[in-house]
Amino acid sequence: MARHLIDFEVVKQCASDQKELEAKFNLNSMVESLESVPPADREKMATRLAVLDGNLTEDEISTRWLVALLADLYAKREVVADPLGEVEKIYADFDYPESVESFVRYMPATGGYDPAAHSHEQNVARLVENWKAFLDSAR
Template sequence: MVKFRLPATFVVAQVRLQHGELAYGYANGWLDDASAVGIAEDLVATGAALPPVVELASVFKGELWRVPRIVDAIEVEPASAPDRVWLYLALAWLHEHKEGHADPLQVIEMLYADFDYPAEIDGLVRYLPAPPGARIGVDAIEERWRAYLYRRSTEYASRR
């Protein structure tokens, strides 16, 4: 399982999370306590916060022990797919920090498995055939990776 923590500054710059997405990211280890608080602060600042998120935003640095209990009170919206935004965030972080990984494409393959084989990134997985009519090879995968990130960033930009 691939796990790296994403700082609040990175997440907030990419997308305005919905409440359930914040809870999902924390529960699945993508966020540490301080980042969860930072994202809650952003949601409060934009006027998009419900009571548990407002409480989370009010947690002081010395009170981070309170974060798990507060996050547990945040409900995941039934119609949402919080893993989808976290797949995007993980791939965006990996793309920006490729140099820190010996084989970023292998990390993509692990994320592919961790996120239950999402069809939307089939074209980024080396051991799968390229999409029909698409070029093959590492450069082509890199191009599809950038295109995926652009599509998702455009989609999530509408939340701002």
């Protein structure tokens, strides 16, 4: 929510959909109270709801969102006009995480790979392969 990827209505909907957690976390009263949350307290409430899953830290929550967005984009890469351009936007939205650098077009290649020795198609294929490897390791 702080990164403007979702709005407060999504938070309310997700909380409502989690009825099975109601008894364990007293979620019912929390969901009921969402309607009256003042705008200034919404981010705090969203964080409170997010950490119900094993007391996740802010970094762990951010990483989960990063992986979720990149996985969703990877699944749709064939229908998105410029999927690697979208990767670059996500990379920026999440404050340039080092874990994503290997499949960002403008970042220098690592591991002795020389992009100049390969075709454009080979370079793109390598980035997509690195993207898939990132997702595989994140799961």
